[in-house]
Amino acid sequence: MPQMLLIVEPIGQRAERGRADGEAVYQRMLDFAAELQAEGLLLGVNSLGSAAKRLAKRDGGAQVWDGPFAEAKEMVGGYFLLDTEDEGVAMAWAERCPAAEWATVEIRGVGPCYM
Template identity: 75%
Template sequence: MPQMLLIIEPPGQRTERGRTAGEAAYDRMLAFADELKAEGLLLGLNSLSTQTRRLSKRGGGTEVWDGPFAEAKEMVGGYFLLDTEDPAVAQAWAERCPAAEYAIVEIRSTGPCYL
């Protein structure tokens, strides 16, 4: 099963650090992605927007809420999907991830959905 590195950020940090620091952080993350590619480990990656929408279907109705959500204590800012089944390999790369300096890098195994 591939391993995913989820980047869990404090809300508002992208705005607080400003454009110049944000661009520098982004460049470091791209360099990290290049390292993963060079090792043949990168299956996918994406940065996620702070603009969100939540949906719930209950009792025959649908509710939709537009974000961002002020009560959120954290947000998923992006992910790297790694082509390794070894959690220790994923952890070693998580320790090298620049986002670990300003966010939490959560390591999760992924797997197929069976119906």
Template identity: 50%
Template sequence: MAYLLLVVEPVEQRGRRTQEEGREAYRQMAEFADTLKARGVLRAVESLTSMKDAARVTNADGDTRVIDGPFAEAKEMIGGFFLIDCETQAEAVAMAAECPAAQWCTVEVRKIGPCYA
């Protein structure tokens, strides 16, 4: 089964880090990804840019609306993700607990569900 580990961090957190702290966090996350890859469970991993580069799109009744980031009401952002293969949610939760990001933000575990055509 596939699970998504979402790295959910406070919006202002990246801006408070020094360049050295940012590099160290990235090094730790890359090392974690390498560990998952060596175990044969990593499907994909990506870091996401800040919300200032984001856009929200809705299309209700043919009325397309685009709101460019940053989003004033947002307190958290998805900073990145790991897509992993696990037998159980407990196994995915254990891997999330190993993620270095769990030391400075939240790692949310989500099971990938079927898409219906």
């Protein structure tokens, strides 16, 4: 099963960083993605916005909540989807990920929900 590196970052961190620093950090992440691509490991990558909605369907109806969510202290800020089943390989790349300096990099296998 492929491995995903989830970037879990503190809410508000992007605004505190400011545009110039944000662009520099983003370039580091693009460079990291290029390294993964050069190794033939990158299946997908994206940065995720901070605005969010949540939806739950219960008893035949849907309920929608608009973010930001007051109880949340962190958000998933992006991901790298790696073409490897080897968790050790994913861990080694997570250690190289620039986001590990300001966020947490979570390693997860990607597969059917019954696994």
